[in-house]
Amino acid sequence: MGKIVLRLDRVMADRKIGLNELSEKVGVANVNLSKLKNGHVSAIRFSTLEALCEALHCQPGDIIEYEFD
Amino acid sequence: MNANIKKNINVIGKIGRIIAGIMAVCMIIVGCVTAIAAGYIATLPKETVDISLNGTADITSEGQLFAKIRKVLDLKQEGDGAQLNLAGTGDVDVVVAGDDNILEGADLTETENGLMLTVNNKKFTVSTAKVLYAVCMVLAGIICSVVVLFMLKSLMKALEKCDTPFSADVIEKMKRFGYSLIPFAVFNTFSDNSWSSIFSGELSFGFSLDITVILGILVIFLLVTVFNYGAQLQKESDETL
Structure with a gap:
Protein backbone atom coordinates (compact mmCIF):
# COMPACT_ATOMS: atom_id res chain seq x y z
CA MET A 1 0.00 0.00 0.00
CA GLY A 2 1.22 3.47 -0.84
CA LYS A 3 1.58 6.39 1.53
CA ILE A 4 1.05 10.11 1.81
CA VAL A 5 4.27 12.10 1.60
CA LEU A 6 4.87 15.79 2.27
CA ARG A 7 6.66 17.86 -0.34
CA LEU A 8 7.05 20.97 1.75
CA ASP A 9 10.82 21.01 1.34
CA ARG A 10 10.43 21.04 -2.46
CA VAL A 11 7.84 23.87 -2.43
CA MET A 12 9.97 25.86 0.00
CA ALA A 13 13.00 25.42 -2.24
CA ASP A 14 10.94 26.53 -5.28
CA ARG A 15 9.74 29.65 -3.42
CA LYS A 16 13.23 30.20 -1.98
CA ILE A 17 11.84 30.60 1.50
CA GLY A 18 13.57 29.56 4.70
CA LEU A 19 12.16 27.74 7.70
CA ASN A 20 12.26 30.76 10.01
CA GLU A 21 10.55 33.07 7.49
CA LEU A 22 7.83 30.51 6.79
CA SER A 23 7.42 29.94 10.52
CA GLU A 24 6.74 33.65 11.02
CA LYS A 25 4.28 33.77 8.12
CA VAL A 26 2.35 30.63 9.06
CA GLY A 27 2.48 31.04 12.84
CA VAL A 28 3.77 27.53 13.44
CA ALA A 29 6.95 26.93 15.49
CA ASN A 30 9.94 26.19 13.27
CA VAL A 31 10.48 22.95 15.21
CA ASN A 32 7.06 21.80 14.08
CA LEU A 33 7.65 23.07 10.55
CA SER A 34 10.86 21.09 10.51
CA LYS A 35 8.85 17.99 11.44
CA LEU A 36 6.47 18.76 8.58
CA LYS A 37 9.35 19.28 6.18
CA ASN A 38 10.95 15.97 7.13
CA GLY A 39 7.67 14.07 7.13
CA HIS A 40 7.72 13.29 10.86
CA VAL A 41 4.02 13.93 11.36
CA SER A 42 1.06 11.62 10.96
CA ALA A 43 -1.66 14.24 10.43
CA ILE A 44 -2.06 17.85 9.44
CA ARG A 45 -4.88 20.21 10.35
CA PHE A 46 -6.81 22.02 7.64
CA SER A 47 -5.94 25.33 9.33
CA THR A 48 -2.20 24.57 9.08
CA LEU A 49 -2.58 23.49 5.47
CA GLU A 50 -4.52 26.63 4.65
CA ALA A 51 -1.85 28.81 6.28
CA LEU A 52 0.91 27.00 4.37
CA CYS A 53 -0.94 27.34 1.03
CA GLU A 54 -1.52 31.02 1.80
CA ALA A 55 2.13 31.65 2.67
CA LEU A 56 3.57 29.62 -0.22
CA HIS A 57 0.92 30.56 -2.83
CA CYS A 58 0.29 26.95 -3.68
CA GLN A 59 -2.36 24.23 -3.65
CA PRO A 60 -2.63 21.47 -1.02
CA GLY A 61 -1.71 19.00 -3.75
CA ASP A 62 1.66 20.72 -4.14
CA ILE A 63 2.49 20.00 -0.50
CA ILE A 64 0.86 16.60 -0.11
CA GLU A 65 1.28 13.73 -2.52
CA TYR A 66 0.21 10.11 -2.58
CA GLU A 67 3.16 7.87 -3.35
CA PHE A 68 2.34 4.45 -4.86
CA ASP A 69 4.40 1.39 -3.99
CA MET B 1 -2.01 21.45 26.86
CA ASN B 2 -3.12 24.50 28.78
CA ALA B 3 -0.17 25.93 30.71
CA ASN B 4 -2.25 26.39 33.85
CA ILE B 5 -3.41 22.78 33.87
CA LYS B 6 0.16 21.61 33.35
CA LYS B 7 1.33 23.86 36.18
CA ASN B 8 -1.39 22.51 38.51
CA ILE B 9 -0.46 18.93 37.73
CA ASN B 10 3.19 19.68 38.36
CA VAL B 11 2.38 21.38 41.68
CA ILE B 12 0.20 18.45 42.77
CA GLY B 13 3.04 16.11 41.79
CA LYS B 14 5.52 18.14 43.81
CA ILE B 15 3.31 18.24 46.93
CA GLY B 16 2.55 14.52 46.59
CA ARG B 17 6.23 13.71 46.16
CA ILE B 18 7.16 15.66 49.29
CA ILE B 19 4.39 14.08 51.39
CA ALA B 20 5.16 10.57 50.12
CA GLY B 21 8.86 11.16 50.74
CA ILE B 22 8.28 12.31 54.33
CA MET B 23 5.96 9.36 54.98
CA ALA B 24 8.48 6.94 53.47
CA VAL B 25 11.28 8.32 55.65
CA CYS B 26 9.07 8.04 58.76
CA MET B 27 8.15 4.47 57.84
CA ILE B 28 11.81 3.61 57.29
CA ILE B 29 12.69 5.00 60.73
CA VAL B 30 9.84 3.02 62.33
CA GLY B 31 10.94 -0.03 60.33
CA CYS B 32 14.52 0.29 61.55
CA VAL B 33 13.37 0.59 65.17
CA THR B 34 11.11 -2.43 64.69
CA ALA B 35 13.92 -4.43 63.09
CA ILE B 36 16.22 -3.59 66.00
CA ALA B 37 13.45 -4.57 68.43
CA ALA B 38 12.90 -7.82 66.54
CA GLY B 39 16.62 -8.55 66.67
CA TYR B 40 16.72 -7.81 70.39
CA ILE B 41 13.66 -9.95 71.15
CA ALA B 42 15.12 -12.80 69.11
CA THR B 43 18.17 -12.83 71.38
CA LEU B 44 16.06 -12.98 74.56
CA PRO B 45 15.59 -16.33 76.34
CA LYS B 46 12.24 -17.95 75.70
CA GLU B 47 10.96 -17.51 79.24
CA THR B 48 11.67 -13.75 79.40
CA VAL B 49 8.15 -12.83 78.43
CA ASP B 50 5.42 -15.07 79.75
CA ILE B 51 2.14 -13.35 80.49
CA SER B 52 -1.01 -15.32 81.10
CA LEU B 53 -4.43 -13.74 81.42
CA ASN B 54 -7.60 -15.51 82.47
CA GLY B 55 -10.86 -14.14 81.22
CA THR B 56 -13.74 -13.95 83.68
CA ALA B 57 -17.40 -13.25 83.23
CA ASP B 58 -19.62 -11.58 85.82
CA ILE B 59 -23.28 -12.47 85.77
CA THR B 60 -25.69 -10.60 88.01
CA SER B 61 -29.23 -11.56 88.86
CA GLU B 62 -32.11 -10.40 91.01
CA GLY B 63 -31.41 -13.23 93.44
CA GLN B 64 -33.96 -15.70 92.12
CA LEU B 65 -31.66 -16.96 89.38
CA PHE B 66 -29.01 -18.40 91.66
CA ALA B 67 -31.59 -19.97 93.88
CA LYS B 68 -32.68 -21.93 90.83
CA ILE B 69 -29.07 -22.86 90.06
CA ARG B 70 -28.68 -24.25 93.52
CA LYS B 71 -31.73 -26.35 92.98
CA VAL B 72 -30.59 -27.69 89.65
CA LEU B 73 -26.92 -28.23 90.37
CA ASP B 74 -27.02 -28.96 94.08
CA LEU B 75 -24.75 -26.24 95.38
CA LYS B 76 -22.74 -26.85 98.49
CA GLN B 77 -22.61 -23.93 100.89
CA GLU B 78 -19.12 -23.04 102.03
CA GLY B 79 -18.82 -20.13 104.44
CA ASP B 80 -19.80 -16.81 102.91
CA GLY B 81 -19.60 -18.04 99.33
CA ALA B 82 -20.75 -21.16 97.54
CA GLN B 83 -18.53 -23.76 95.88
CA LEU B 84 -19.94 -25.49 92.86
CA ASN B 85 -18.34 -28.52 91.25
CA LEU B 86 -19.46 -28.81 87.69
CA ALA B 87 -19.98 -32.26 86.34
CA GLY B 88 -17.91 -32.91 83.25
CA THR B 89 -15.62 -29.93 83.65
CA GLY B 90 -13.26 -31.64 86.07
CA ASP B 91 -11.06 -29.29 88.00
CA VAL B 92 -12.96 -26.07 87.31
CA ASP B 93 -14.68 -24.54 90.30
CA VAL B 94 -17.19 -21.77 90.07
CA VAL B 95 -17.45 -19.49 93.07
CA VAL B 96 -20.76 -17.87 93.85
CA ALA B 97 -20.36 -14.81 96.02
CA GLY B 98 -22.03 -14.62 99.41
CA ASP B 99 -24.59 -12.03 98.36
CA ASP B 100 -25.89 -14.56 95.85
CA ASN B 101 -25.81 -12.03 93.07
CA ILE B 102 -22.43 -12.48 91.41
CA LEU B 103 -21.20 -15.56 89.67
CA GLU B 104 -17.61 -15.38 88.49
CA GLY B 105 -16.08 -17.17 85.58
CA ALA B 106 -19.21 -18.79 84.26
CA ASP B 107 -21.86 -18.42 81.59
CA LEU B 108 -25.45 -19.37 82.35
CA THR B 109 -27.81 -20.76 79.75
CA GLU B 110 -31.28 -22.20 80.00
CA THR B 111 -31.81 -25.68 78.64
CA GLU B 112 -34.72 -28.13 78.52
CA ASN B 113 -33.53 -29.76 81.75
CA GLY B 114 -33.11 -26.51 83.64
CA LEU B 115 -30.18 -24.13 83.90
CA MET B 116 -26.67 -24.85 82.66
CA LEU B 117 -23.46 -23.23 83.75
CA THR B 118 -20.62 -23.03 81.28
CA VAL B 119 -17.28 -22.00 82.63
CA ASN B 120 -15.65 -19.36 80.54
CA ASN B 121 -12.03 -20.00 81.26
CA LYS B 122 -10.43 -18.58 78.15
CA LYS B 123 -6.71 -18.09 78.50
CA PHE B 124 -4.68 -15.36 76.87
CA THR B 125 -1.00 -16.03 76.82
CA VAL B 126 1.87 -13.97 75.49
CA SER B 127 5.34 -15.41 75.16
CA THR B 128 8.64 -14.21 73.68
CA ALA B 129 8.02 -16.15 70.48
CA LYS B 130 4.62 -14.50 70.09
CA VAL B 131 6.02 -11.03 70.73
CA LEU B 132 8.72 -11.72 68.14
CA TYR B 133 6.04 -12.91 65.72
CA ALA B 134 4.03 -9.73 66.35
CA VAL B 135 7.10 -7.53 65.75
CA CYS B 136 7.91 -9.44 62.55
CA MET B 137 4.34 -8.90 61.36
CA VAL B 138 4.67 -5.18 62.03
CA LEU B 139 7.99 -5.17 60.17
CA ALA B 140 6.45 -6.95 57.18
CA GLY B 141 3.62 -4.40 57.16
CA ILE B 142 6.12 -1.55 57.28
CA ILE B 143 8.15 -3.01 54.41
CA CYS B 144 4.99 -3.29 52.29
CA SER B 145 4.07 0.30 53.17
CA VAL B 146 7.56 1.59 52.33
CA VAL B 147 7.44 -0.09 48.91
CA VAL B 148 3.99 1.44 48.25
CA LEU B 149 5.21 4.87 49.38
CA PHE B 150 8.30 4.72 47.16
CA MET B 151 6.16 3.78 44.18
CA LEU B 152 3.78 6.64 45.01
CA LYS B 153 6.74 8.99 45.31
CA SER B 154 8.07 7.98 41.89
CA LEU B 155 4.59 8.46 40.40
CA MET B 156 4.37 11.93 41.94
CA LYS B 157 7.87 12.73 40.66
CA ALA B 158 6.79 11.74 37.16
CA LEU B 159 3.73 14.01 37.49
CA GLU B 160 5.95 16.82 38.74
CA LYS B 161 8.20 16.64 35.69
CA CYS B 162 5.68 15.75 33.00
CA ASP B 163 4.43 17.98 30.20
CA THR B 164 1.26 15.91 30.02
CA PRO B 165 -0.10 13.27 32.43
CA PHE B 166 -0.86 11.08 29.42
CA SER B 167 2.76 10.07 28.98
CA ALA B 168 4.30 6.62 28.98
CA ASP B 169 6.39 7.46 32.04
CA VAL B 170 3.39 8.45 34.21
CA ILE B 171 1.42 5.39 33.09
CA GLU B 172 4.34 3.07 33.85
CA LYS B 173 4.78 4.57 37.33
CA MET B 174 1.03 4.33 37.94
CA LYS B 175 1.08 0.67 36.95
CA ARG B 176 4.00 0.00 39.31
CA PHE B 177 2.13 1.74 42.11
CA GLY B 178 -0.88 -0.48 41.45
CA TYR B 179 1.27 -3.62 41.50
CA SER B 180 2.96 -2.51 44.72
CA LEU B 181 -0.46 -2.38 46.42
CA ILE B 182 -1.07 -6.09 45.72
CA PRO B 183 1.38 -7.43 48.37
CA PHE B 184 0.00 -4.80 50.74
CA ALA B 185 -3.55 -6.07 50.17
CA VAL B 186 -2.44 -9.69 50.56
CA PHE B 187 -0.64 -8.82 53.79
CA ASN B 188 -3.71 -7.02 55.13
CA THR B 189 -5.89 -9.97 54.18
CA PHE B 190 -3.86 -12.46 56.19
CA SER B 191 -2.53 -10.29 58.99
CA ASP B 192 -5.86 -9.76 60.75
CA ASN B 193 -6.10 -13.42 61.76
CA SER B 194 -2.45 -13.54 62.63
CA TRP B 195 -2.92 -10.62 65.01
CA SER B 196 -5.81 -12.25 66.79
CA SER B 197 -3.93 -15.53 67.01
CA ILE B 198 -1.09 -13.86 68.89
CA PHE B 199 -3.19 -13.33 71.99
CA SER B 200 -5.63 -16.21 71.71
CA GLY B 201 -2.97 -18.80 72.38
CA GLU B 202 -3.72 -20.66 69.17
CA LEU B 203 -2.30 -20.15 65.72
CA SER B 204 -5.09 -19.55 63.27
CA PHE B 205 -4.76 -18.97 59.57
CA GLY B 206 -7.61 -17.42 57.72
CA PHE B 207 -8.28 -14.32 55.73
CA SER B 208 -10.46 -11.27 55.89
CA LEU B 209 -10.65 -9.37 52.62
Whole structure:
Protein backbone atom coordinates (compact mmCIF):
# COMPACT_ATOMS: atom_id res chain seq x y z
CA MET A 1 0.00 0.00 0.00
CA GLY A 2 1.22 3.47 -0.84
CA LYS A 3 1.58 6.39 1.53
CA ILE A 4 1.05 10.11 1.81
CA VAL A 5 4.27 12.10 1.60
CA LEU A 6 4.87 15.79 2.27
CA ARG A 7 6.66 17.86 -0.34
CA LEU A 8 7.05 20.97 1.75
CA ASP A 9 10.82 21.01 1.34
CA ARG A 10 10.43 21.04 -2.46
CA VAL A 11 7.84 23.87 -2.43
CA MET A 12 9.97 25.86 0.00
CA ALA A 13 13.00 25.42 -2.24
CA ASP A 14 10.94 26.53 -5.28
CA ARG A 15 9.74 29.65 -3.42
CA LYS A 16 13.23 30.20 -1.98
CA ILE A 17 11.84 30.60 1.50
CA GLY A 18 13.57 29.56 4.70
CA LEU A 19 12.16 27.74 7.70
CA ASN A 20 12.26 30.76 10.01
CA GLU A 21 10.55 33.07 7.49
CA LEU A 22 7.83 30.51 6.79
CA SER A 23 7.42 29.94 10.52
CA GLU A 24 6.74 33.65 11.02
CA LYS A 25 4.28 33.77 8.12
CA VAL A 26 2.35 30.63 9.06
CA GLY A 27 2.48 31.04 12.84
CA VAL A 28 3.77 27.53 13.44
CA ALA A 29 6.95 26.93 15.49
CA ASN A 30 9.94 26.19 13.27
CA VAL A 31 10.48 22.95 15.21
CA ASN A 32 7.06 21.80 14.08
CA LEU A 33 7.65 23.07 10.55
CA SER A 34 10.86 21.09 10.51
CA LYS A 35 8.85 17.99 11.44
CA LEU A 36 6.47 18.76 8.58
CA LYS A 37 9.35 19.28 6.18
CA ASN A 38 10.95 15.97 7.13
CA GLY A 39 7.67 14.07 7.13
CA HIS A 40 7.72 13.29 10.86
CA VAL A 41 4.02 13.93 11.36
CA SER A 42 1.06 11.62 10.96
CA ALA A 43 -1.66 14.24 10.43
CA ILE A 44 -2.06 17.85 9.44
CA ARG A 45 -4.88 20.21 10.35
CA PHE A 46 -6.81 22.02 7.64
CA SER A 47 -5.94 25.33 9.33
CA THR A 48 -2.20 24.57 9.08
CA LEU A 49 -2.58 23.49 5.47
CA GLU A 50 -4.52 26.63 4.65
CA ALA A 51 -1.85 28.81 6.28
CA LEU A 52 0.91 27.00 4.37
CA CYS A 53 -0.94 27.34 1.03
CA GLU A 54 -1.52 31.02 1.80
CA ALA A 55 2.13 31.65 2.67
CA LEU A 56 3.57 29.62 -0.22
CA HIS A 57 0.92 30.56 -2.83
CA CYS A 58 0.29 26.95 -3.68
CA GLN A 59 -2.36 24.23 -3.65
CA PRO A 60 -2.63 21.47 -1.02
CA GLY A 61 -1.71 19.00 -3.75
CA ASP A 62 1.66 20.72 -4.14
CA ILE A 63 2.49 20.00 -0.50
CA ILE A 64 0.86 16.60 -0.11
CA GLU A 65 1.28 13.73 -2.52
CA TYR A 66 0.21 10.11 -2.58
CA GLU A 67 3.16 7.87 -3.35
CA PHE A 68 2.34 4.45 -4.86
CA ASP A 69 4.40 1.39 -3.99
CA MET B 1 -2.01 21.45 26.86
CA ASN B 2 -3.12 24.50 28.78
CA ALA B 3 -0.17 25.93 30.71
CA ASN B 4 -2.25 26.39 33.85
CA ILE B 5 -3.41 22.78 33.87
CA LYS B 6 0.16 21.61 33.35
CA LYS B 7 1.33 23.86 36.18
CA ASN B 8 -1.39 22.51 38.51
CA ILE B 9 -0.46 18.93 37.73
CA ASN B 10 3.19 19.68 38.36
CA VAL B 11 2.38 21.38 41.68
CA ILE B 12 0.20 18.45 42.77
CA GLY B 13 3.04 16.11 41.79
CA LYS B 14 5.52 18.14 43.81
CA ILE B 15 3.31 18.24 46.93
CA GLY B 16 2.55 14.52 46.59
CA ARG B 17 6.23 13.71 46.16
CA ILE B 18 7.16 15.66 49.29
CA ILE B 19 4.39 14.08 51.39
CA ALA B 20 5.16 10.57 50.12
CA GLY B 21 8.86 11.16 50.74
CA ILE B 22 8.28 12.31 54.33
CA MET B 23 5.96 9.36 54.98
CA ALA B 24 8.48 6.94 53.47
CA VAL B 25 11.28 8.32 55.65
CA CYS B 26 9.07 8.04 58.76
CA MET B 27 8.15 4.47 57.84
CA ILE B 28 11.81 3.61 57.29
CA ILE B 29 12.69 5.00 60.73
CA VAL B 30 9.84 3.02 62.33
CA GLY B 31 10.94 -0.03 60.33
CA CYS B 32 14.52 0.29 61.55
CA VAL B 33 13.37 0.59 65.17
CA THR B 34 11.11 -2.43 64.69
CA ALA B 35 13.92 -4.43 63.09
CA ILE B 36 16.22 -3.59 66.00
CA ALA B 37 13.45 -4.57 68.43
CA ALA B 38 12.90 -7.82 66.54
CA GLY B 39 16.62 -8.55 66.67
CA TYR B 40 16.72 -7.81 70.39
CA ILE B 41 13.66 -9.95 71.15
CA ALA B 42 15.12 -12.80 69.11
CA THR B 43 18.17 -12.83 71.38
CA LEU B 44 16.06 -12.98 74.56
CA PRO B 45 15.59 -16.33 76.34
CA LYS B 46 12.24 -17.95 75.70
CA GLU B 47 10.96 -17.51 79.24
CA THR B 48 11.67 -13.75 79.40
CA VAL B 49 8.15 -12.83 78.43
CA ASP B 50 5.42 -15.07 79.75
CA ILE B 51 2.14 -13.35 80.49
CA SER B 52 -1.01 -15.32 81.10
CA LEU B 53 -4.43 -13.74 81.42
CA ASN B 54 -7.60 -15.51 82.47
CA GLY B 55 -10.86 -14.14 81.22
CA THR B 56 -13.74 -13.95 83.68
CA ALA B 57 -17.40 -13.25 83.23
CA ASP B 58 -19.62 -11.58 85.82
CA ILE B 59 -23.28 -12.47 85.77
CA THR B 60 -25.69 -10.60 88.01
CA SER B 61 -29.23 -11.56 88.86
CA GLU B 62 -32.11 -10.40 91.01
CA GLY B 63 -31.41 -13.23 93.44
CA GLN B 64 -33.96 -15.70 92.12
CA LEU B 65 -31.66 -16.96 89.38
CA PHE B 66 -29.01 -18.40 91.66
CA ALA B 67 -31.59 -19.97 93.88
CA LYS B 68 -32.68 -21.93 90.83
CA ILE B 69 -29.07 -22.86 90.06
CA ARG B 70 -28.68 -24.25 93.52
CA LYS B 71 -31.73 -26.35 92.98
CA VAL B 72 -30.59 -27.69 89.65
CA LEU B 73 -26.92 -28.23 90.37
CA ASP B 74 -27.02 -28.96 94.08
CA LEU B 75 -24.75 -26.24 95.38
CA LYS B 76 -22.74 -26.85 98.49
CA GLN B 77 -22.61 -23.93 100.89
CA GLU B 78 -19.12 -23.04 102.03
CA GLY B 79 -18.82 -20.13 104.44
CA ASP B 80 -19.80 -16.81 102.91
CA GLY B 81 -19.60 -18.04 99.33
CA ALA B 82 -20.75 -21.16 97.54
CA GLN B 83 -18.53 -23.76 95.88
CA LEU B 84 -19.94 -25.49 92.86
CA ASN B 85 -18.34 -28.52 91.25
CA LEU B 86 -19.46 -28.81 87.69
CA ALA B 87 -19.98 -32.26 86.34
CA GLY B 88 -17.91 -32.91 83.25
CA THR B 89 -15.62 -29.93 83.65
CA GLY B 90 -13.26 -31.64 86.07
CA ASP B 91 -11.06 -29.29 88.00
CA VAL B 92 -12.96 -26.07 87.31
CA ASP B 93 -14.68 -24.54 90.30
CA VAL B 94 -17.19 -21.77 90.07
CA VAL B 95 -17.45 -19.49 93.07
CA VAL B 96 -20.76 -17.87 93.85
CA ALA B 97 -20.36 -14.81 96.02
CA GLY B 98 -22.03 -14.62 99.41
CA ASP B 99 -24.59 -12.03 98.36
CA ASP B 100 -25.89 -14.56 95.85
CA ASN B 101 -25.81 -12.03 93.07
CA ILE B 102 -22.43 -12.48 91.41
CA LEU B 103 -21.20 -15.56 89.67
CA GLU B 104 -17.61 -15.38 88.49
CA GLY B 105 -16.08 -17.17 85.58
CA ALA B 106 -19.21 -18.79 84.26
CA ASP B 107 -21.86 -18.42 81.59
CA LEU B 108 -25.45 -19.37 82.35
CA THR B 109 -27.81 -20.76 79.75
CA GLU B 110 -31.28 -22.20 80.00
CA THR B 111 -31.81 -25.68 78.64
CA GLU B 112 -34.72 -28.13 78.52
CA ASN B 113 -33.53 -29.76 81.75
CA GLY B 114 -33.11 -26.51 83.64
CA LEU B 115 -30.18 -24.13 83.90
CA MET B 116 -26.67 -24.85 82.66
CA LEU B 117 -23.46 -23.23 83.75
CA THR B 118 -20.62 -23.03 81.28
CA VAL B 119 -17.28 -22.00 82.63
CA ASN B 120 -15.65 -19.36 80.54
CA ASN B 121 -12.03 -20.00 81.26
CA LYS B 122 -10.43 -18.58 78.15
CA LYS B 123 -6.71 -18.09 78.50
CA PHE B 124 -4.68 -15.36 76.87
CA THR B 125 -1.00 -16.03 76.82
CA VAL B 126 1.87 -13.97 75.49
CA SER B 127 5.34 -15.41 75.16
CA THR B 128 8.64 -14.21 73.68
CA ALA B 129 8.02 -16.15 70.48
CA LYS B 130 4.62 -14.50 70.09
CA VAL B 131 6.02 -11.03 70.73
CA LEU B 132 8.72 -11.72 68.14
CA TYR B 133 6.04 -12.91 65.72
CA ALA B 134 4.03 -9.73 66.35
CA VAL B 135 7.10 -7.53 65.75
CA CYS B 136 7.91 -9.44 62.55
CA MET B 137 4.34 -8.90 61.36
CA VAL B 138 4.67 -5.18 62.03
CA LEU B 139 7.99 -5.17 60.17
CA ALA B 140 6.45 -6.95 57.18
CA GLY B 141 3.62 -4.40 57.16
CA ILE B 142 6.12 -1.55 57.28
CA ILE B 143 8.15 -3.01 54.41
CA CYS B 144 4.99 -3.29 52.29
CA SER B 145 4.07 0.30 53.17
CA VAL B 146 7.56 1.59 52.33
CA VAL B 147 7.44 -0.09 48.91
CA VAL B 148 3.99 1.44 48.25
CA LEU B 149 5.21 4.87 49.38
CA PHE B 150 8.30 4.72 47.16
CA MET B 151 6.16 3.78 44.18
CA LEU B 152 3.78 6.64 45.01
CA LYS B 153 6.74 8.99 45.31
CA SER B 154 8.07 7.98 41.89
CA LEU B 155 4.59 8.46 40.40
CA MET B 156 4.37 11.93 41.94
CA LYS B 157 7.87 12.73 40.66
CA ALA B 158 6.79 11.74 37.16
CA LEU B 159 3.73 14.01 37.49
CA GLU B 160 5.95 16.82 38.74
CA LYS B 161 8.20 16.64 35.69
CA CYS B 162 5.68 15.75 33.00
CA ASP B 163 4.43 17.98 30.20
CA THR B 164 1.26 15.91 30.02
CA PRO B 165 -0.10 13.27 32.43
CA PHE B 166 -0.86 11.08 29.42
CA SER B 167 2.76 10.07 28.98
CA ALA B 168 4.30 6.62 28.98
CA ASP B 169 6.39 7.46 32.04
CA VAL B 170 3.39 8.45 34.21
CA ILE B 171 1.42 5.39 33.09
CA GLU B 172 4.34 3.07 33.85
CA LYS B 173 4.78 4.57 37.33
CA MET B 174 1.03 4.33 37.94
CA LYS B 175 1.08 0.67 36.95
CA ARG B 176 4.00 0.00 39.31
CA PHE B 177 2.13 1.74 42.11
CA GLY B 178 -0.88 -0.48 41.45
CA TYR B 179 1.27 -3.62 41.50
CA SER B 180 2.96 -2.51 44.72
CA LEU B 181 -0.46 -2.38 46.42
CA ILE B 182 -1.07 -6.09 45.72
CA PRO B 183 1.38 -7.43 48.37
CA PHE B 184 0.00 -4.80 50.74
CA ALA B 185 -3.55 -6.07 50.17
CA VAL B 186 -2.44 -9.69 50.56
CA PHE B 187 -0.64 -8.82 53.79
CA ASN B 188 -3.71 -7.02 55.13
CA THR B 189 -5.89 -9.97 54.18
CA PHE B 190 -3.86 -12.46 56.19
CA SER B 191 -2.53 -10.29 58.99
CA ASP B 192 -5.86 -9.76 60.75
CA ASN B 193 -6.10 -13.42 61.76
CA SER B 194 -2.45 -13.54 62.63
CA TRP B 195 -2.92 -10.62 65.01
CA SER B 196 -5.81 -12.25 66.79
CA SER B 197 -3.93 -15.53 67.01
CA ILE B 198 -1.09 -13.86 68.89
CA PHE B 199 -3.19 -13.33 71.99
CA SER B 200 -5.63 -16.21 71.71
CA GLY B 201 -2.97 -18.80 72.38
CA GLU B 202 -3.72 -20.66 69.17
CA LEU B 203 -2.30 -20.15 65.72
CA SER B 204 -5.09 -19.55 63.27
CA PHE B 205 -4.76 -18.97 59.57
CA GLY B 206 -7.61 -17.42 57.72
CA PHE B 207 -8.28 -14.32 55.73
CA SER B 208 -10.46 -11.27 55.89
CA LEU B 209 -10.65 -9.37 52.62
CA ASP B 210 -9.62 -5.74 52.84
CA ILE B 211 -12.12 -4.48 50.31
CA THR B 212 -10.86 -0.88 50.40
CA VAL B 213 -7.37 -1.76 49.19
CA ILE B 214 -8.74 -4.19 46.61
CA LEU B 215 -11.08 -1.52 45.26
CA GLY B 216 -8.17 0.93 45.27
CA ILE B 217 -6.07 -1.47 43.17
CA LEU B 218 -8.95 -1.97 40.73
CA VAL B 219 -9.46 1.79 40.40
CA ILE B 220 -5.74 2.31 39.76
CA PHE B 221 -5.68 -0.32 37.02
CA LEU B 222 -8.82 1.21 35.55
CA LEU B 223 -7.07 4.57 35.55
CA VAL B 224 -4.05 2.97 33.88
CA THR B 225 -6.32 1.76 31.08
CA VAL B 226 -7.93 5.20 30.76
CA PHE B 227 -4.53 6.89 30.77
CA ASN B 228 -3.29 4.47 28.12
CA TYR B 229 -6.13 5.57 25.88
CA GLY B 230 -5.37 9.18 26.80
CA ALA B 231 -1.72 8.68 25.87
CA GLN B 232 -2.77 7.28 22.51
CA LEU B 233 -4.93 10.36 21.88
CA GLN B 234 -2.12 12.60 23.11
CA LYS B 235 0.28 10.96 20.64
CA GLU B 236 -2.14 11.52 17.80
CA SER B 237 -2.61 15.11 18.91
CA ASP B 238 1.15 15.68 19.16
CA GLU B 239 1.72 14.26 15.70
CA THR B 240 -0.94 16.50 14.19
CA LEU B 241 0.16 19.93 13.00
